[in-house]
Amino acid sequence: MSEQREVFVKMRNVHQRFGSNHVLRGIDLDIYRGETLVLLGGSGGGKSVLMKHICGLLCPVEGTVEVEGETISCKSEREMAEVRKKVSMMFQGGALFDSLDVAENVGFPLRESGVKDEQEIRRRVEEALEIVRLAGQMEKMPADLSGGMRKRVALARAVVEKPAMILYDEPHAGLDPITADSIDHLIKDLQKDHGITNVVVTHEMRSVFRIADRVVFMKEGEIYFEGTPAELKETSDPELKNFVEGRSSRASSWDEPV
Ligand SMILES: Nc1ncnc2c1ncn2[C@@H]1O[C@H](COP(=O)(O)OP(=O)(O)O)[C@@H](O)[C@H]1O
Numbered sequence: 001m002s003e004q005r006e007v008f009v010k011m012r013n014v015h016q017r018f019g020s021n022h023v024l025r026g027i028d029l030d031i032y033r034g035e036t037l038v039l040l041g042g043s044g045g046g047k048s049v050l051m052k053h054i055c056g057l058l059c060p061v062e063g064t065v066e067v068e069g070e071t072i073s074c075k076s077e078r079e080m081a082e083v084r085k086k087v088s089m090m091f092q093g094g095a096l097f098d099s100l101d102v103a104e105n106v107g108f109p110l111r112e113s114g115v116k117d118e119q120e121i122r123r124r125v126e127e128a129l130e131i132v133r134l135a136g137q138m139e140k141m142p143a144d145l146s147g148g149m150r151k152r153v154a155l156a157r158a159v160v161e162k163p164a165m166i167l168y169d170e171p172h173a174g175l176d177p178i179t180a181d182s183i184d185h186l187i188k189d190l191q192k193d194h195g196i197t198n199v200v201v202t203h204e205m206r207s208v209f210r211i212a213d214r215v216v217f218m219k220e221g222e223i224y225f226e227g228t229p230a231e232l233k234e235t236s237d238p239e240l241k242n243f244v245e246g247r248s249s250r251a252s253s254w255d256e257p258v
């Protein structure tokens with residue numbers, strides 16, 4: 001179990017609050033290079049907020065976040081642009097620009113980070129679309145895509161900068177089981193074929209047991225459980241059991257529609 005593992009992200013005593021809402025209450029977490037980590041927990045528990053600290057979109061009020069040994073918390077926007085090349089986020093709901101076609105959506109991060117060569121952009125967009133099995137769909141508009149295809153375009157946009165890590169915020173939300181399966185395959189292929197480190201927030205327990213190398217369960221702004229999927233399955237903790245068996249999973253239906 002404990003072969004040498006390289007820590008890719010290191011969070012120590014991370015706190016976040018919004019007014020009187022103390023959302024993260026001292027998160028200590030290591031994420032290892034090349035693993036798929038699944039982040040579980042009830043709705044509003046701080047999962048999205050935690051992920052935003054890993055890609056530097058939020059700055060902790062206390063504590064530190066390191067990516068590859070470098071402290072990223074609370075850096076300037078220019079320095080953060082460098083971090084975002086390493087760590088991409090696939091946002092809850094995909095967040096595509098409806099007025100841009102697929103190629104423009106996927107190429108957006110490249111243009112943002114200053115790539116000027118249109119041929120290079122096109123080549124990299126094609127490559128990203130191939131990875132998510134959407135080759136040949138460059139001219140489609142988001143409104144003409146199915147829910148599953150929109151998710152894959154959002155994933156292509158996360159992949160296009162060749163990040164070392166991808167954060168997926170509820171990639172299965174609103175998908176039928178077969179489409180959700182295809183997202184799971186893409187997540188695992190990115191890990192196996194491209195060495196990408198994955199962090200996935202989901203409420204789909206089926207997916208958890210298929211994709212996770214490790215599982216973290218958050219509760220009240222702290223890490224309540226950390227272990228392998230097998231350990232989660234065998235837990236005798238009533239709260240975790242309920243969550244795994246779906247008895248308390250009001251979570252997904254309480255989430256904002258995406
Ligand atoms: N930018 C923000 N400003 C104020 N409150 C926020 C902000 N982002 C998240 N919150 C609050 O933090 C809590 C955790 O949110 P979130 O991380 O989105 O939960 P979830 O686990 O469902 O992803 C919620 O109470 C939410 O309202």
Ligand SMILES: [Mg+2]
Pocket residue numbers: 047048049092169
């Ligand atoms: Mg969320």
